[in-house]
Amino acid sequence: MTTVAVLIDHRAGVVTRPALEALTLARSLGTPVAVWLGERPSADAAALLGDYGATEVRAVEADARLSAHAATALGAASEDADVVVVISTFVTKEIVTRLAMATGAGVVVDAAGAAMVDGRVETVQTVFAATWNVRTRIESARAIVGIRPNTTQAVPADAAAAATLVPITVELPEIRERVTHVEPGEADEGVPLAEAPVVVSGGRGTGGDYTLVTELAELLGGAVGASRDATDEGWISHEHMVGQTGTTVTPALYVAAGISGAVHHRGGMQASGTIVSINMDPDAPIFEISDFGVVGSLFDVIPQAIERIKEHRAG
Amino acid sequence: MGRVEAMRILVTVKHVPDLQSQRSFTDGRVTRTADDGTMNELDEHAVEAALQLVEAAGEGEVYALTVGGADAVAAVRKALQLGVQHAIHVTDEAIADSDVFGTAEVIAAAVRTVHAEAPLDLIITGMAALDGLTSMLPTALAAELDWSQATLASAVSVADGEVTVERHLADSHETLVAPLPAVVSVTDEANKPRYPNFKLIMAARKAPVTEWSLADLGVDPASVGKAGARTVVVDASPAPPRENRVKITDTGDAGTRLADFLIEKGLA
Ligand SMILES: Cc1cc2nc3c(=O)[nH]c(=O)nc-3n(C[C@H](O)[C@H](O)[C@H](O)COP(=O)(O)OP(=O)(O)OC[C@H]3O[C@@H](n4cnc5c(N)ncnc54)[C@H](O)[C@@H]3O)c2cc1C
Ligand SMILES: Nc1ncnc2c1ncn2[C@@H]1O[C@H](COP(=O)(O)O)[C@@H](O)[C@H]1O
Numbered sequence: 310m311t312t313v314a315v316l317i318d319h320r321a322g323v324v325t326r327p328a329l330e331a332l333t334l335a336r337s338l339g340t341p342v343a344v345w346l347g348e349r350p351s352a353d354a355a356a357l358l359g360d361y362g363a364t365e366v367r368a369v370e371a372d373a374r375l376s377a378h379a380a381t382a383l384g385a386a387s388e389d390a391d392v393v394v395v396i397s398t399f400v401t402k403e404i405v406t407r408l409a410m411a412t413g414a415g416v417v418v419d420a421a422g423a424a425m426v427d428g429r430v431e432t433v434q435t436v437f438a439a440t441w442n443v444r445t446r447i448e449s450a451r452a453i454v455g456i457r458p459n460t461t462q463a464v465p466a467d468a469a470a471a472a473t474l475v476p477i478t479v480e481l482p483e484i485r486e487r488v489t490h491v492e493p494g495e496a497d498e499g500v501p502l503a504e505a506p507v508v509v510s511g512g513r514g515t516g517g518d519y520t521l522v523t524e525l526a527e528l529l530g531g532a533v534g535a536s537r538d539a540t541d542e543g544w545i546s547h548e549h550m551v552g553q554t555g556t557t558v559t560p561a562l563y564v565a566a567g568i569s570g571a572v573h574h575r576g577g578m579q580a581s582g583t584i585v586s587i588n589m590d591p592d593a594p595i596f597e598i599s600d601f602g603v604v605g606s607l608f609d610v611i612p613q614a615i616e617r618i619k620e621h622r623a624g
Numbered sequence: 625m626g627r628v629e630a631m632r633i634l635v636t637v638k639h640v641p642d643l644q645s646q647r648s649f650t651d652g653r654v655t656r657t658a659d660d661g662t663m664n665e666l667d668e669h670a671v672e673a674a675l676q677l678v679e680a681a682g683e684g685e686v687y688a689l690t691v692g693g694a695d696a697v698a699a700v701r702k703a704l705q706l707g708v709q710h711a712i713h714v715t716d717e718a719i720a721d722s723d724v725f726g727t728a729e730v731i732a733a734a735v736r737t738v739h740a741e742a743p744l745d746l747i748i749t750g751m752a753a754l755d756g757l758t759s760m761l762p763t764a765l766a767a768e769l770d771w772s773q774a775t776l777a778s779a780v781s782v783a784d785g786e787v788t789v790e791r792h793l794a795d796s797h798e799t800l801v802a803p804l805p806a807v808v809s810v811t812d813e814a815n816k817p818r819y820p821n822f823k824l825i826m827a828a829r830k831a832p833v834t835e836w837s838l839a840d841l842g843v844d845p846a847s848v849g850k851a852g853a854r855t856v857v858v859d860a861s862p863a864p865p866r867e868n869r870v871k872i873t874d875t876g877d878a879g880t881r882l883a884d885f886l887i888e889k890g891l892a
Contacts, residue, residue, distance in 0.1 A: 320795075374793075376763060376773075398794060399759060399776060406763040410725065415854030418758055435863060437647040437755075444859040485772040489788075490799035503794070507891070529892060547792050547813075554666070554751060554812050556794070562891045572643045583889060584866075585882065591873070600866055601885045605874025613879020618892045621883070 311339025311425070314367075314387035316395040316404070317358065319347070324354050327396040327504050329463035331456055332361035335394050336466060338425055340364055343472070344386040346373040350474070359472030360465045367475045374400060374488075378481045380407035385479040390451075392430055394423075397455030398503070405453045415447035418455030419557070421580065430454060438553075438572055439579035458504040459559045494548050500532045502549060507531025507562045508578070510551055514567015514588065514607060517544040521611040522566055528615055534558065534578075536568045552577035566607040570595025587611070631684035631782065633674040633746045634738060636731060636765075637667040637703050639696035640755040647755070649860035653721065654755050661695055663702040666750035668817035671706050673780050673810045674748050675818070681782070685709040687738060691719060691730050697833055704828035705820035711833040712738070718838055718845035723855050726848035728764035733841035735769060739805075746787060749809045751776055762809035772802035778813040 313335040318328040335341035343363035347370070350358075355366045371382035383404060387393050393408065395401040397418045409416045417423075420432040430452040434443045447454075502508065507529040511522035519533065526533045534551040535544070551558055553576030563581035568574060570586070570593055578584070579598055586599040587607045596602040603610050641647045645660035671688065678684035687710040688703030690696045700711035714734050722730070738744060747769075752759040759775075766773035774780075777789035787806050791798050792813075820828070838845050846852060870885070872878055886892035 400793065402759050403763040403773075403775065406724070406760045407767050409854075410764060410767045413854070415723070416760070417855060418760065431858065440647070440863055441649060442859075442861055442863050443649070443857055445855050446858045447855050449854040486774065486800055486802040488798050489801050492797040494793075494795045494797065501794070529886075548794065553754065562886070583891060585886070587882075596871055598866065599871070600869055601882060602869070602871040603874055603878045603882055604871065605878050610874060610879040610882060613877070614883040614886075615879075617880045617883035618887065621887050621892070 311392060312390045313339040313341050313392040313394060314344050314383070314390035315341050315363070316383055316393070316401065317343050317345050318396045319345070319350070319354065322348065322351060322354060324357050325504060326463055327458040329357075329361050330458065330461040331394050331396055332358065332363060333463050334423060334456055334461045335392075336362045338392055338394075338423060338430065342367060342390065344369070344383055346371050346379055346382055349476070355472045355474055359469045361463070362466035362470050363472045364470045365473050365475050367477050369477045369479060371479070371481055373404070375484060376400070376403035376407055377484050379404040380411065381481055382479055384408050384411055386477050392451075393453045395453070395455050397457050401455060405455060409453055412451055413449060414451035414453045415449040416453040416455070417445050417447060420454050420456050421460040421559070423454045423456065435580045438576040457557065457559055459506070459561075494546070499527070500530070502532045502534060502551070502556045502558060505532035505558070506560050507564075508534045508551065508558050508560045508581070509564040509566065510534030510536065510568060510578075511539060511545075511566050511607075512536035512568030513538045513542075515539065515544070517542060519545055521607065525564065525611055525615055528618060529562065531560065531562070536574050565595050565599075566611065568595055569593050570598065629681065629683070631678050631681040631746070632742060632744045633677060633684065633748060634687040634689055634735060634744050635667070635670045635674045635703065635708065636747065636749045636761070637671065637688050637690050637699040638664040638750070638753045639690060639692050639699040640664045640753055643754060648862070649857070652857035652860055656693065656695060661698060663699040664750055664753050666752055666754060666812055667699070668706070669810050669812050669814050670748040670750045671703050671708060672815045672817040673808075674746070675707050676815060677746070677780065677782055687712060689714070689731065689734055691715075691727055693720065700833055701828055704831045705825050706818060707820075707824055711831065712836065713833050714836045714841065716838040716845070718849045718851070721850035721853055722848050723853040724758060724760045724764050725854065726852045728761055728768045730838070730841065730843055730848055731761075731765055732768040733843045734836060735765075737836075737841060743805070745782070745804045747771070747805075747807045749807065751809050751811045759809070762807055766807040769807070772806040774800050774802045774806055775809040777808055777810045780808055780810060780814060
């Protein structure tokens, strides 16, 4: 049976939902083993990984943010694995690039799914702002897949696996780069953008007032996004930017309020499940890709929508 | 700030289909036509960063390098229009269908050739090529060359033999310092690319472009291109259009109708 090593995404020891999605995907490719970088996982965290099918949790003390260290650590913990699965982020892309250079593995990042076909991994990706679907076959014996959050539904295994903790020690390479200053981003309020099931984004049309956008996002259990123009204006911090140079999101629901839908923005959200837009300009390009478009002002439409949803919930 | 010396920088620029054009695949390959191809927009920021560093140092030179088919020369011509001094086009039939590792091997070989003539301080790349958007090349290049790496820079400065970059990561903002020579990738926040002026446009037309083949660089054709690629596109098809799209104009009840749509879909 194929061993599939899954690099577990965790936030200060707490397993993220994308990590469980990756384990779910890994089960369809072979037998998952979890790879954990950083301080040892808690018993709860390990048990959760077992629930999603991890037969082992291989723990390596290495900083996941230093790609050369993380690649060495992941490599040591996945020597027997034919397939390595990671959640595709700017940081993991660097890790898997280095791992692939060391092992000769073939890599696909930003995949929306993967399957075993005739003994090789095949992936699906959406490209060109989600206007094309591409299937790629990894020809090499070893395969690395970077999977986008929200593209696999996380489902626990029929029976929990052992999740045996296996500590692994490895000599980390010397690195020349040094981080001289770190400023934590905004305190974690709610769901991180990339993995949110719902994203409500505001653009220039908000005029800088994110109250309504935030209220709707909270009501729908989602995260707040923004266009590049809005982050450039300093209306909202950079972490919220959706687009090809910001965060790529694929939520079940994407709401674009006061966003024109420039190709740069679309590149980061066009693969979302349902797209809703509110824009004063009937010719805004965002309408071309919207399942439900409202020509109108977000300042009229959002409060009314919020009221109606609350009414509905109240029964 | 320490003493700044003449800077020698190589910028990688890729030729990609224009974002505003109808991008497509033909036989598993990105369709390339001379008409709607352009220098990868994000590489304009790499060129700008290099020009600014040389201007800050007061002395130095910038090389623009592209790897690709015959039409890719347009990418380095664009860089010449923006003000780089030297242009290199690596082209060879065997390069077609290279994956990132093949491309990195070819770029590394070209870098070594330039570096051997006179040492380079920096390679600056864009943060992603807007056709594939993998963002893997800068790391692959740094690993291949065994140079230090500083990716996703939203600000770049050089002093005392080191490059300092600012990086916005998903959950933090960091400052990273790396000794030269280094591979730096810049984001579109790093600067505002300049427009070419008339004089440079005219000069770029006549400026020489150095053309290298794999043989010139001593790269084994079997290790790059289709032969060396670890992945192959087996199918590419246009995404089906969204069905049953609705567009309404607000006449006073659009908020309610929007909410009803979400409720009906189980999204609210
Ligand atoms: C290299 C490069 C990379 C880029 N990367 C990104 C990226 O990753 N992400 C990104 O988002 N952008 C990116 N951009 C910028 C992008 O091209 C657009 O400029 C940007 O997305 C526009 O933001 P916007 O839609 O908020 O603003 P605008 O285009 O100004 O649109 C504002 C919209 O709000 C509407 N509006 C105004 N008032 C109201 C109201 N009261 N109610 C409803 N609607 C209203 C207007 O009709 C208009 O359509 C990039 C650009 C470049 C050059
Ligand atoms: N064929 C190429 N020729 C020159 N530069 C390239 C090429 N491919 C990638 N690059 C550079 O690498 C950066 C990142 O590309 P990628 O990793 O493919 O997303 C781009 O912005 C370019 O600067």
